[in-house]
Amino acid sequence: MITITESAAAQVKKMKEEEEDPNLKLRVGVKGGGCSGLSYGLGFDTEVEENDHKLEQNGLEVLVNKGDADVLEGVVIDYKQNMMGGGFTIDNPNAIANCGCGSSFKAATRTGTPEDC
Numbered sequence: 001m002i003t004i005t006e007s008a009a010a011q012v013k014k015m016k017e018e019e020e021d022p023n024l025k026l027r028v029g030v031k032g033g034g035c036s037g038l039s040y041g042l043g044f045d046t047e048v049e050e051n052d053h054k055l056e057q058n059g060l061e062v063l064v065n066k067g068d069a070d071v072l073e074g075v076v077i078d079y080k081q082n083m084m085g086g087g088f089t090i091d092n093p094n095a096i097a098n099c100g101c102g103s104s105f106k107a108a109t110r111t112g113t114p115e116d117c
Contacts, residue, residue, distance in 0.1 A: 001053060001064060002028060002072055008079040008088060009058035019044060025054075025061040028077070030068045034104020036097050038071065040090055070094070071107040 004012070004026070016024050025048070029041040045063060048054055053069060055062040064072055076091040095105035 001055060001069060002057070002062065002075040002077065004057035004060060004062060005076065005078040006058055007081075008077045009060050011079040011086070011088070012060055016044065021046070025063050027063045028068075028072065028075075029065055030071055030110075035099035036104040036106045038106060038110060039104045042077075042088060070109050 012026055021044075023046045024044040025046065027041070027043050027045040030038050031041055033039045048063060049065070051066045053064045053066055055064065071094050072092070074093040078089045078091070079086060080089055092105060092107075094107045094109070096108050097106040099105070
């Protein structure tokens with residue numbers, strides 16, 4: 001469904017260690033908002049819900065709500081470091097439009113609720 005690169009997994013594991021909770025899982029989701037209508041959500045969660053897909057990528061437990069699976073199918077999450085710092089990048093083959101800052105998108109199957117950026 002989704003791919004977490006080794007670089008992204010290493011960064012998430014580092015962040016997870018800082019939280020000092022071995023039960024944390026990475027939750028990847030989509031919500032309405034942003035310039036293009038849908039925004040990505042990345043965060044930690046301890047609860048696996050009934051409507052979650054549970055995956056393992058590069059030693060990480062990853063949770064994806066089944067309702068978001070259609071717009072996250074094929075997504076690649078990476079972490080890139082450069083002279084200005086680092087950050088996660090998301091490459092989504094389902095996005096038909098992206099905002100200039102890259103944090104929101106529109107998919108053919110779901111448009112979301114655009115907000116001013």
